Amino acid sequence: MTAPLTPPPPPHDPSHQHAWQGSSASGHGAPAAHPAAYEASYGQDGPGMKTEVREAAVTTAAVAVAGVLFGVLWWWLAPHVPLIADDSAVYLKDTEGEQAIGVDGTFTLLALGFGALSAAVVFLVRRRGGVPLVAALALGGLLASLLAWRIGVWLGPTQNVVAHAKAVGKGVTFSAPLKLGAKGALLAWSVAGLVVHLGLTALFGPRDPDPYQSPYAAPPAG
Numbered sequence: 455m456t457a458p459l460t461p462p463p464p465p466h467d468p469s470h471q472h473a474w475q476g477s478s479a480s481g482h483g484a485p486a487a488h489p490a491a492y493e494a495s496y497g498q499d500g501p502g503m504k505t506e507v508r509e510a511a512v513t514t515a516a517v518a519v520a521g522v523l524f525g526v527l528w529w530w531l532a533p534h535v536p537l538i539a540d541d542s543a544v545y546l547k548d549t550e551g552e553q554a555i556g557v558d559g560t561f562t563l564l565a566l567g568f569g570a571l572s573a574a575v576v577f578l579v580r581r582r583g584g585v586p587l588v589a590a591l592a593l594g595g596l597l598a599s600l601l602a603w604r605i606g607v608w609l610g611p612t613q614n615v616v617a618h619a620k621a622v623g624k625g626v627t628f629s630a631p632l633k634l635g636a637k638g639a640l641l642a643w644s645v646a647g648l649v650v651h652l653g654l655t656a657l658f659g660p661r662d663p664d665p666y667q668s669p670y671a672a673p674p675a676g
Contacts, residue, residue, distance in 0.1 A: 503586075510586035517572050517594025517647075524568050524598060524643075525605025528632075532560045532606070535630035539619035547627055558636040561603075565639060569595055569646025577654040591651055595643035603640065606632050 533556040536547040573591060580587060610632030612618050622628045634640075 506584055506586040510590035513576055513590040514594040518597035521598030521601035522605060524564055525602035528561050528564055528602055529606040529609040532557045532632060536627050537630045538627050540624055544615055544619050554635060558634060558639055561634055562639040562642050565599055565642035566646045569643040570650045573647040573651035577651055588648060591647040592644040595647045599640040599643045603634055
């Protein structure tokens with residue numbers, strides 16, 4: 455009686471074990487590469503807080519200095535409010551005139567234009583957004599508007615209306631001091647700058663990396 459023939463066990467192939475261990479090691483190593491890649495991409499979002507604050511300070515100063523030109527243009531383009539005096543008081547020559555409204559309107563339109571222009575220039579120079587940069591535009595616009603207001607008043611007719619009336623004489627028309635009646639116009643530059651800069655950043659600014667995007671390449675088709 456002969457024993458049944460059984461196939462001998464397969465020879466031990468260490469390559470399979472090494473291959474399995476290698477794939478396991480690579481499987482453990484691949485997720486480790488994902489946080490590093492994500493941190494590298496995350497670090498490209500901005501140049502750093504210190505740099506952003508420094509750039510914001512420069513932007514605030516540059517925008518505020520532009521208020522000098524704004525003030526000169528307001529004084530030059532704003533309509534004059536005519537006054538006339540008699541022996542007892544000073545009156546508006548044209549009681550139904552809209553020159554005073556035109557003064558506020560000129561200031562507002564110039565502020566909107568300067569705000570949009572400053573936001574476009576800042577975006578073209580920096581090509582990105584950020585809280586410090588946006589805050590710099592808002593603060594710089596407010597400072598520029600205050601500076602333009604004071605410069606326009608300083609360049610305009612004297613604030614001493616009585617002395618001016620006595621100097622020109624009775625019945626002679628003269629211009630009233632340059633005055634900003636609608637103080638809300640001081641915010642027009644800041645509002646325009648914020649809106650334009652945020653719009654440009656949303657349309658043409660760099661996109662943030664998708665944190666949910668898989669770091670592994672998609673398998674080839676088929």
